[in-house]
Amino acid sequence: AWVFSEYGNNFVKTMLRLAKERDVLNIVADQRGCPTYAGDIAQAIITLTQASATGGVYHFCGDKEVAWNEFAKVIFSTALKNGRLHSIPLINSIKTAGYYTAAVRPTYSSLSCEKISQFGIQASDWESALSDIIGLIS
DSSP: OOEEOSSSSOHHHHHHHHHHHOSEEEEEOSOEEOOEEHHHHHHHHHHHHHTTOOSSOOOOOBSSOEEHHHHHHHHHHHHHHTTSOSSOOEEEEEOGGGSOOSSOOOSBOOOOOTTGGGGTOOOBOHHHHHHHHGGGOO
């Protein structure tokens, strides 16, 4: 699902950069998914390996489903609270059809963590992870 980290290129880093450059942002509101912290994915993989999990597909994602515009609002409020932003840009909620992208995105990309939970792995608490890493993003 929607992977973010303090490293590489991702939505969180893009939103923080754009929030410093613009007063108004157009953000898609009709696609839903679960933001997922990359560090939590890594830990889930380590846990699966240590548990000698059998082959197959194990879904892992964030614990709360949001739309992109909702995710952006949480990013901005967290950054403001942590002193990473001085103000929050106005968000215009738009439909996917009004936002060109080369990659076609599904309108619904939430995953179930039910199967992976048998190994004691819970869905990623993405809001806590976001709060923890927001100060590390330049």
